[in-house]
Amino acid sequence: MKNLILLLALFTLTKYVQAKQTTRPNVVIVFIDDEGYGDVGCYGATGFETPHLDEMASKGMRFTNFYSAQPVCSASRAGLLTGCYPNRIGFSGALFPHHKIGINGEELTIAEMFKEQGYATACFGKWHLGWQKEFLPLQHGFDEYVGVPYSNDMWPNSNVTGERLPVGNGRGDYPELPLIRGNEVAETITSLADQDKLTTIYTEEAIDFIDRNASSPFFLYVPHTMGHIPLGVSEKFRGKSEQGLYGDVMMEIDWSVGQIMDALEKNQVEDNTIFIFTTDNGPWLNFGNHAGSAGGLREGKTTSWEGGQRVPFIIHWPNGVPAGRVCHRLACAVDLLPTLAALSNGTLSKRKIDGVDISALFEGDFTSDPRQTILYYHGKNHLNGVRKGNWKLVLPHTYRSYDTQPGNDGHGGKRIAVEIKEPELYNMMRDPGEQYNVAAYYPDKMAEIMEVVEEARQMLGDLNVGIEKGSENRTIGTLQD
Incomplete structure (x- = not known):
């Protein structure tokens, strides 16, 4: 009888452990390029x-004071995936094809955190953290x-036209744009028609990944290429909006x-999936009708x-997020790694x-107030502002304003310093x-926020006042010979 009771107890414990394992949430992050607050x-x-x-928000929660890690491509993505302000880990601005740098293998990514727990992991979309093999997602x-x-x-x-430009004419010196599968080039993007296919390609890959991994925990990251210029859209949606191509x-x-x-x-995994939608930075406003809206906020990308x-x-998560709520607390993309952990x-x-x-x-729980400040770093390592609570201190710096005539139809307008x-x-x-x-x-209030400024400068530096690095900056990854 005792043996039977012991066996029943072991069986019950095993089923409980299995249940706890299967209740670990799946996670989906859809990350859009250059889509504005509005x-x-x-x-x-x-x-x-x-x-x-809109339905996702009505059944979940939307934030009104959420910030990207920095207002530009590579840096923003680095912050999202590592939980660090990008300048802490050596990232600034956007990486170009001639760069021989990328994400440092010593930095823990969200994907690695999940993979250590046995999650299946996938990335379908724009990477932009280094294009050489050692910097690509599989590593x-x-x-x-x-x-x-x-x-x-x-x-x-x-x-604008999609035509191949001559070598020696600026953009004409760029390499062909590769579509990579795993670590290898699967094909090249050589026309605007090819750009039109990207959103559908990423979406189909995402669906297939979910279908294949629904029985175990998974992490899916979909950093869409759009709406970065040149804009591309399939025939399913071309001409469907009042606004035009954007x-x-x-x-x-x-x-x-x-x-x-x-x-x-x-x-049947919707209830136990944390589904997050956000964007890498604000709109690229000098592209006029090919740009988004900052929704009444000042200026835009960069x-x-x-x-x-x-x-x-x-965020939508029926098992964990109450429906129809709006959160006004401060939050930032760098918070996703520790939160999901x-x-x-x-x-x-x-x-x-x-x-x-x-x-x-x-x-x-909106009585909770876990994030007190936002540091607005940009450029190589310039601290341009600090937000603390409802107050924002803008520090002396130079920026390129959109307060001039924009371009249109794929042409970028000038910006003014x-x-x-x-x-x-x-x-x-x-x-x-x-x-x-x-x-x-x-x-x-100025003096209070300046205390945060001085602490940030000591930790991470500020080139606006001649401090190239602080005591805590780490190095970006570099190609190994």
């Missing part, structure tokens, strides 16, 4: 509709990869989200104003990161558009 229906988009994203925690290694305008073709692209992105959600539902770095963020019982690196666990916010000579202070609760500098009225 480019989703529930964030105020006009001229096109995003019904799948940084992903089991599968299909995508382009950098931005789709880094090709030897015209972004609106068509946004509608196809929304379709992609819907297709992925359908695959989760079909495989600036440290709100339009450059405050982005849409939607906490939710999946994953292990973080011993190396210092900048992200904080915001899982309490996901659960609807603007110098901020004295610190400026903005109340983000009353003035999210950063129109009213109130520095003269709140000297105590």
